[in-house]
Amino acid sequence: MTRNINYTNVCTYRCGFCAFSKGRVAPDLRSAPYQVDLGEITRRSAEAWDRGATEVCLQGGIHPAYTGDTYLEILAAAKKGAPQIHVHAFSPLEVTHGAGTLGVSIAEYLTELKRLGLGSLPGTAAEVLDDDVRRVICPDKLTAQEWLDVVGTAHSVGLRTTSTIMYGHVDGREAWARHLLALRDLQAETGGFTEFVPLPFVADEAPIYRKGQTRRGPTFREAVLMHSVARLVLHPLIPNIQVSWVKMGTAGAAYVLNAGANDLGGTLMNETITRSAGAQHGQELAPAQMEALIEGLGRTPRLRTTLYDDAGEARRAAALAAEPLTPVTQTPVGRKTLAKAVA
Numbered sequence: 484m485t486r487n488i489n490y491t492n493v494c495t496y497r498c499g500f501c502a503f504s505k506g507r508v509a510p511d512l513r514s515a516p517y518q519v520d521l522g523e524i525t526r527r528s529a530e531a532w533d534r535g536a537t538e539v540c541l542q543g544g545i546h547p548a549y550t551g552d553t554y555l556e557i558l559a560a561a562k563k564g565a566p567q568i569h570v571h572a573f574s575p576l577e578v579t580h581g582a583g584t585l586g587v588s589i590a591e592y593l594t595e596l597k598r599l600g601l602g603s604l605p606g607t608a609a610e611v612l613d614d615d616v617r618r619v620i621c622p623d624k625l626t627a628q629e630w631l632d633v634v635g636t637a638h639s640v641g642l643r644t645t646s647t648i649m650y651g652h653v654d655g656r657e658a659w660a661r662h663l664l665a666l667r668d669l670q671a672e673t674g675g676f677t678e679f680v681p682l683p684f685v686a687d688e689a690p691i692y693r694k695g696q697t698r699r700g701p702t703f704r705e706a707v708l709m710h711s712v713a714r715l716v717l718h719p720l721i722p723n724i725q726v727s728w729v730k731m732g733t734a735g736a737a738y739v740l741n742a743g744a745n746d747l748g749g750t751l752m753n754e755t756i757t758r759s760a761g762a763q764h765g766q767e768l769a770p771a772q773m774e775a776l777i778e779g780l781g782r783t784p785r786l787r788t789t790l791y792d793d794a795g796e797a798r799r800a801a802a803l804a805a806e807p808l809t810p811v812t813q814t815p816v817g818r819k820t821l822a823k824a825v826a
C-alpha cells in the first residue's frame with residue numbers, strides 16, 4: 484500500500500514526453516502550476532498511514548526555487564505525519580539537483596537523506612538508458628551513465644532503489660536490450676534494486692507525440708514482452724517484475740501477471756503524473772479490488788512493504804477498512820511567482 488504525493492508540477496526541464504510539468508513556456512496548460520505545502524504533505528502522509536499504507540512515494544518536478552534543503556524539508560514533513568511510514572522518494576534527477584544546489588557530493592547528500600529517514604528511492608528518470616534516445620526525448624536530463632552512477636551510489640550508502648523503463652516512443656529493441664543489460668550489470672555489482680517496473684509510454688497528452696515525433700506508445704504485445712523478456716534477462720538478480728496497473732489498466736495487468744510479472748505495485752492514492760499524460764485508468768485501486776484481481780488468476784495475494792517484507796495483518800486490516808480519501812489541497816503557483824522562480 485502506497486500513497487503518491489507529487490509535490491509540485493513546476494519543472495525547469497523540458498522532457499518531450501512529459502505532460503505533467505508546468506513552466507513559463509508551457510504552451511497549453513492543462514492544469515495550473517501548483518506546489519503542495521509542507522503541512523499538506525504531513526496531512527497526506529498521516530492519512531495514508533491511517534488507511535493502511537506502508538509507504539509514501541514523493542516525487543515532483545524540478546522546481547527552480549527548490550534546493551537540497553527543500554527535499555530534506557519535504558522528507559521531514561512526510562515523516563512528521565507518520566513516523567513509521569517508509570518514505571520512498573526523490574529520483575536520481577532530484578538527488579542530483581539537491582546535491583548540486585548544496586555543493587555536496589551525491590554520496591554525502593544521499594547519506595544525509597538516509598540519516599533523516601529516507602527509506603529508498605524510485606528508479607524513475609531512467610526513461611531508456613540509451614543516450615541516443617535520451618537526446619530526443621529528454622535532452623537536458625542526466626545521461627544514462629549519470630543515472631546509473633547516482634543509483635549505484637545510493638546502493639553503496641545502503642539505500643535501495645527500484646528500476647524502471649519508459650518505452651514505446653522513439654526507442655526500439657536495441658535500446659531496450661542495452662537498458663536491461665545495464666540494469667543487470669549494476670545489480671550484479673550492488674544488489675540494490677528491489678524490482679523492475681516497465682512503464683509504457685502514454686502518448687495522448689505528451690508534447691512530443693502531439694508534434695508527431697513519436698509512436699503512440701508500445702503495442703500490447705510489446706508491453707507483454709517487455710515484462711517477459713525482463714524476467715528472463717534479469718532472473719535471478721532482480722527477482723521482482725512489477726506491472727503498472729496505472730499504465731496497463733487492470734485487464735492488462737492481469738494478463739501480464741501471467742507473462743512474467745509477479746507484482747502489482749501499489750494502490751497509489753492520488754497518482755497524477757500518468758493521468759496528466761492521458762491515461763484513462765484511475766488514481767486508486769482499492770486493496771480488495773487488487774486481491775480479487777490476483778485471486779481471479781488463481782494466485783495468492785500478499786500485502787508487502789516497499790522492501791518486499793510482509794506488511795502484516797494489522798496493515799491489511801487498516802487498508803481494507805479505509806475511509807474514502809479526503810480531497811487534497813494544492814497551492815496554486817501564481818504567474819508572477821512562477822515567472823520569478825523560472826527566470
Ligand code: SF4
Pocket residue numbers: 494495496497498501502503504543544545576
Ligand atoms: S519528466 Fe520530470 S524532469 Fe522531465 S519535465 Fe516532467 S517533471 Fe520535469
